[in-house]
Amino acid sequence: MKKSDLSQPSRRGRLATAVAMAMAGLQGHTNPTISKAGRLPMSLKRAPREALAMAMRGDSPGDEEGAKRRDFSKGRWSLEGKTALVTGGTRGIGRAVVEELASLGAMAYTCSRNAGELTASLEEWAEKGLRVSGSVCDISSYEQRVELMERATSALGGKLDILVNNAGTNVRKATTDFTPDDVSLVMATNFEAPFHLSQLAHPHLSTSPGGTIVFVSSVAGLVALCSGSLASASKAALNQLTRNLACEWAPHGVRVNAVAPWYTRTSLVEKVLEDAVFTKLIVDRIPLHRIAEPADVAAVVAFLCLPAAAYITGQVVAIDGGMTVNGFYPRSD
Structure with a gap:
């Protein structure tokens, strides 16, 4: 009015x-x-x-x-009664996603490699009245991923409605400097882990009314960035996996989407953002003229998990303030 x-x-x-x-x-x-x-x-x-x-x-x-x-x-805008597994949920984007989903009514489960960090986070969430549990896990380990899925589904009452493959890593080097260990670490964490966890989650998601997977990818999988070819390749693989699974698992009632953030204020890039000159170059490239916050990404992830998004699948949503569509609109104010 x-x-x-x-x-x-x-x-x-x-x-x-x-x-x-x-x-x-x-x-x-x-x-x-x-x-x-x-x-x-x-x-x-x-x-x-x-x-x-x-x-x-x-x-x-x-x-x-x-x-x-x-x-x-x-009902369309609530996750009441839903269960969710979010990997790497004690800091950055993953933490914001856990809190967003739990605030919308979901019962969440998360993991971290750091036991102290996980315990502190669980205590904080309990004080806020959020229903979150979790366990220590290195998702680059095949055996630990299997154990994670067993623990998560047990804690969530034997069912799983939402899987958010968030945990990731990066090694910033010139392409000619990558070692076999670098390749193994980045690909195991960024691609093999979400691929395997999706396989493990499929039996649960396919029996859920509205099973959903969201991959946390990166705009580095969409356009060339100076953050390293190895991580970029792993994220591009995630983007294509999103499209394939969306089509393959649609008959099973499972939707699959991805979000692709650019620079977001997390521990993974905090050192990079300490360089004021480089940070200004980043911001000047963004039409919305600011670095993303974890909550900016979490809000889109949560939307893709809601019943309101029931007709959206196979999409890679860039959360970049307009960076990837900016052909030549320089801004330096």
């Missing part, structure tokens, strides 16, 4: 009448007194928010259709 609409006495009066009628119904009254100017009695100015919201929607107390609309909308 436009502000100008409320400046007209007749419209203001109709709104006040609607609010009063809604409140009267809740309070057991039938004839609320409304002034000619459309002002509410003092008792109704202290009306509960829900009654005011009902009036604004045009609902009336006992309006079954209005209740159905609200329940339908709530």
